[in-house]
Amino acid sequence: MNKLFLAAALTGALAVPAFAADYTIMAPAAPGGGWDQTARAMQExxxxxxxxxxxxxxxxxxxGxxxxLAQFVNQFNGNPNALIVGGYVMVGAVxxxxxxVSLANVTPIARLTGESDVIVVPANSELxxxxxxxxxxxxxxxxxxWAGGSAGGVDHIAAGLFAKTVGVDPTTVNYIAYSxxxxxxxxxxxxxxxxxxxxLGEFDAQIQSGDLRALASTGAERLEGSDIPTLSEAGVELVVENWRMVAAAPGITDEQKATITADVEKLVTSATWQGILETNGWTDMFLAGDEFDAQLAADISATEAILKDIGLVQ
Amino acid sequence: MDTFGLLGEGLLAALQVQNLLYALLGVTLGTAVGVLPGIGPALTVALLLPVTYRLDPTGSLIMFAGIYYGGMYGGSTTSILLNTPGESASIVTALEGNKMARKGRGGPALATAAIGSFIAGLIATLALAFVAPWVVKAALAFGPADYFALMVLAFVTVSAAFGDSALRGITALFIGLGLGIIGIDLQTGQARLSFGIPDLLDGIEVTTLAVALFAVGETLAIASSSTSLKEEVLAVKGSVWMTLSDWKRSWPAWLRGTFIGFPIGAMPAGGAEIGTFFSYAAERKLSKHPEEFGEGAIEGVAGPEAANNASAAGTLVPLLTLGLPTSATAAIMLAGFQQFGLQPGPLLFANNAPLVWSLVASLLIANFMLLVLNLPLIGLWVRLLTIPKPWLYAGILTFATLGTLGANGAMSGRLGPIPFSFELLILLAFGILGFILRRFGYPIAPVVIGLILGPLSEQQLRRALAISQGDPGILVHSPIAITLYIIAAIALLVPFYFRLRGKGAVLQQMASDED
Amino acid sequence: MSLGEPNLSRRPDGAAFVIALVLAAIAAVIIWQTSLMRVPPIQAKVGPTVFPYVIAAGLLVLSFATAISAFRGQFPVREKINYGPIAWIVGGLLAQLLLISWAGFSIGTAVLFGFVAKGFGRGPLWLSVPIGFVLAFAIWFIFSRGLQLSLPTGPIERLVP
Structure with a gap:
């Protein structure tokens, strides 16, 4: 059995060449998930x-x-070669x-990709x-x-914020969490x-086939060529976007941060990255520097407020 | 011509020598990695997916299908031969399969698993191709209340795995249910029984528990007992192939397993394991040799293995027609499909028919190659049993820890200055639990089944009641749920009634269940 | 099929009483921890505490039944236990647990391999640990380098480019 196994696995080994490591990217998720895919896309x-x-x-x-995140902070303090992939889900999970340990303990570099939520109903709904x-x-x-992802996740937050924005008590939102x-x-x-x-990725195909009707998307702007109105167009002043980011280790110098930021900028403008975005259907939401820091701070405080309102956090 | 013509074209493309080699390579790789305890099909596919990217689209799709089937079959091999299921769907296989292997009937057990998987895969893949749109409509009709009824039925069937004492079986089940509470509650995001330990927030991993209870517990039990240490294991007694009676007993079980597994796999919240529980319970009830159950009944391998494979093909129904991945494996397959330019969803069959048919053709070919590869290898696999125990069990624990680390290798624990992997600590702790349970005659499988069914049933019940705003009437509101409850009641009451009439003594029955 | 009650002496079983106690203790811990939970206002009737309480109640009943069963001596006869092998195997798993994060996968797993073989009576360690090392290193190379699985590295793994 061993010989067969070895031969088989070596065939696999040959397919991937090996070099010395420059960057180590931590995906704080199991292989196959969204953060893992992002990390592996960056690697590629x-x-x-x-x-x-x-x-x-x-x-x-x-x-979440x-x-x-906790292991990254402990293990890589001051290491300029370590990166971690994260996202909005992390804000709520923290x-x-x-x-x-929170996102304040790492050095955020840039927002990479993003996705809006959409609110949908079955085609035969009265709404x-x-x-x-x-x-x-x-x-x-x-x-x-409301059916959406896990409690306290971006979908739950969006539903809570929606209720709050239209003047309904967010604690009364009947949110049903699905894994x-x-x-x-x-x-x-x-x-x-x-x-x-x-x-949007979860529902897109059914919206196009007509099985579901999209009432609105939670993004700041309409997607290119899409006829789904944004919430603000529909009269509810609310923007919730689920994004993925990359961050560096805590305790690195400003020069090191600048080098990493430059590398990430090179990455996101590259043809390979743009190709990957296309294949995976990810929206480019690149944002770096002070603008990203400000956006991140705003998202964190809004999330904290709504989680308290819903009653998930004290 | 449409359907058949397209399928024929896909098959012709897949049948080129080069593509057959890719299928063989995929099946080999998938089996080699999937056979390791703790590395289930999901991890196998995730690990090997990048290998396929280097090939042309047809070749990579075929190799991918091969990896998938290989990974699924690999788990059964260790279940049968070593009593160490690599994943939750092959736990039931270990019940009878390992008993057979210990009696020198590992060959027939592996053969019935391989042929059963092939037949189930064949029927289910064809069903996928021809009836998927209708199956998915039926599956969507299942609401939370119906799923809860399904779970109730599953709980009733668990008793088939209780072994010789109802008390100890129920206790094992409740230990599993208790473990299932640990972690963040999906509906409220609140941590339960996590004792402030972050690693417990995601709950106990089913694979880790299964590998610990079976592989580590088994190792400890054998090493500590003078008799089992000396026990000579016969790799082959009688024929390594299936006898005529094996065939006669296997084929109805394969078919029943297929018809149980496929629809359950197609349900968005069905779960691959549940089909195997139902199949095992059905075989036990219908068998002409009920006395052999628990001692190595071939139907108990044939049925669940077929159900497992059919259910895997079933998960492709919502995946392809709705773009809905319903298991970890399916989620990774979805990522794979997208790399091949296949966008699963309601428009897939309309927009992308040739690719769908080449996928179906690839699945059929890969399924066939799995049989081609594994039937001749059975003689080799059973030789595993002749490896001297010290090396065999040292190897099993090496691979069990590898699989555990590979799935979750975070060094999140800390003892003084030394960081350690919390998941390995869990593996050790439950390994010791598995040993204690074995020593006192507790069955192992119900613990894992409890961990799987507990959270599923709780979530569905609470969803149903949340949607109805607390009205319990919703639980018996739909015809599906009512039907399932009636089946559960029959399954529960009929044997009980006969037992009461037959024996008279109720209390004695509670203490010793021996159906 | 056997009746599963081969303990013919039918004497009270002390170890089985301990199991009954442990079951009761688990139930108590579940009840205690669950009572500390804060239930968010949205969860009206069947909230996150219902299942834990039901399971704890079940465990209490089972604890009681186990105690009766232990008193009647209804547990199967247990073979004499050899503690030596258990110590080697558990020791091997513990050694691996504490070694791999800094000594690497290969060294930690080599120790596990050698200790388990020793537990099954096969030695000497100076032979079995190196055998385990070769196996573990090959596994590490294939899975970490070939298949990009993240496995812990130590000084030896870092020598491989």
Whole structure:
């Protein structure tokens, strides 16, 4: 058995050439998830574009990325070669899990990609517009069941903020959490819940086929060529975007931060990266420097406020 | 011509020598990695996916299908031969399969698993091609209340795995249910029973628990017992192939397993393991040799293995028609499909028919290659049992820790200055638990089953009640749920009734269940 | 099939009483921890505390039944236990646990391999640990370098480019 196994696995080994490591990217998630895909896409592009000789990806899954985040801070303090992938989900997870380590403990470099949530209803729903939804929500908040991702995640936050913005008590939002991977989609398609709220990627195909009707997207702007109105166009002043970012270790110097930022800028403008974005259907939301820091701070405080309002965080 | 013509074209493309070699390579790689305890199909596919990127689209799709089937089959091999299931879907296989292997019938057990997987894969893949759109409609009709009823039915069938004492079986189940509470509650984001330890926030990993209870617990039990240490294991007793009676007993089980597994796999929240539980319970109830169950009944391997493979093909139904990945493996396959330019979803069959058919053709070919590779290898696999115990178990623990580290290798624990992997600590702790349970005659499988079913049933029940705003009437509101409850009641009450009539003594029955 | 009660002496079983106690203790811990939980206002009827309480109640009943069963001596007869092998195997797992983060996967796993073989009566360690090292290093190379699985590295792994 060993010989066979060895021969087989060596065939695999030959397919991937090995070099010395320049960057180590931590994906605070299991292999295959969104952060892992982002980390591996960065690895591919950094190597293919010759920005870095060799890039290694490590996976540290658990608790919305907070376990990886904590390990990253402990292990790589002051290390200019260490990067971590993260995202908006982490902001909420840090709060709901009362994590001792937060995004303030790392050196954020840039926002890379992003996705808006969309609010959808089954094609045969009586709800036609955002106004209908607002009216139904105001009449009886409990009668509107929202299907989305895990409690305290971006979908839950978006639903809570929606209620709060239209003047409904966010604690009354009847949010039904589904574990990722589109279980929420099945619940909406099967008419088990009133509305679905999740990333556009989860619902896109069903919106196009006409099985679902998109009431609004939570992004700042419409997607190119899309006829889904944004919430502000529909009269609800609210923007929630789920983004993925890359951060460096704490305790690095300003020069080191500048070098990493320059490398990441090279990465995002490269043809390889743009190609990967296209294949995966990711939206480029590159934002770096002070603008990103300001955006991050704003997102963190808004998230903290709404999680307290919903009652998930004290 | 449409469907058949397109499938034929796909098959012709797949049948080129080069593509057959890719299929063989994929199956070999998948089996080699999937056979390691603790490395299930999801991790196998994730690890090997990049290897396929270097090939042309047809070749990579075929190799990918091979890896997938190889990874699935690999888990059964260790379940049968070494009593160490590599993943949750092959736990039930270990119940009868390992008993067979210990009696020198490992060859027939592996053969019925391989052929059963092939037949189930064949039927289910064809079903996927021809009835997927209708199956998915039926599957979507399942609401949380219906899923809860399904879980109730699953709980009733668990008793088939209880072994010789109902008390100890139920206790094992409740230990699993208790472990299932640990971690963040999905509906509220609140931590339960995590004792402030961040690593417990995501709960106990089913794979880690299964590998610990089975592989580590088994190692400790054998090493500490003078009799099992001396026990000579016969690799082959009688024929290494299936006898005529094996065939006769296997084929109805394969078919039943297929028809149980496929629809359950197609349900968005069905879960691959649950089909194997149902299949095992059904075989046990229907068998003409019920006395052999628990001692190595071939139906108990044939049925669940077929159900496992059919259910895997079933998960492709929501994946392809809705773009809905319903298991970890499916989520990784989705990532793979997107690399091949296949965008699963309701428009897939309309927009991308040739690719779909080449995928179906690839699955059929890979399924066939798996059989071609593994039937001749059975003689070799059973030789695993002749490896001297010290090296065999040292190797098993090496691979068990490798799989655990590979799935979650975070060095998040700390003892003084030394960081350590918390997941390995869990592996050790539950390994010791597995040893204690074995020593006192507790069955192992119900612990893992409890960990799987507990959280599923709780989430579905709470979802149902949240949607109905607290009205419990929703639980018996749909015909699907009512039907499932009636089946559960029949499964529960009929044997009980006969037992009462037959024996009279109720209390004695509670203490010693021996159906 | 056997009736599963081969303990013919039917004497009270002390170790099984301990199991009953442990089950009760687990139930107590579940109840205690659950009672500390803060239930968010949205979760009206069946909240996150219901299942834990139900399971704890079940464990209490089972603890009681186990105690009765232990009193009647209904547990299967247990073979005499050899503690030596258990110490070697648990020791091997502990050694690996504490070694791999700084000594690397290969060294930590080599010790595990050698200790387990020793537990099964095969030695000497100076032979089995190097065998384990070769195996573990080959595994590390294939999975870490070939398949990009993240496995812990130590001084020896770092020598490989």
């Amino acid at each position: 592009a950094l190597q293919a574009e010759g920005i870095s000789g060799n890039v290694q990806v490590t996976n540290v899954p658990g608790a 990325g907070t376990i990886g 709060l709901t899990n009362a994590s001792p 036609q517009t955002v106004d209908d939804l607002v009216a139904k929500l105001k009449a009886d908040p409990g009668a509107v069941s 990722g991977g589109g279980e929420a989609l099945a619940a909406v398609l099967g008419g088990q819940v009133t509305v679905g709220i999740s990333g």
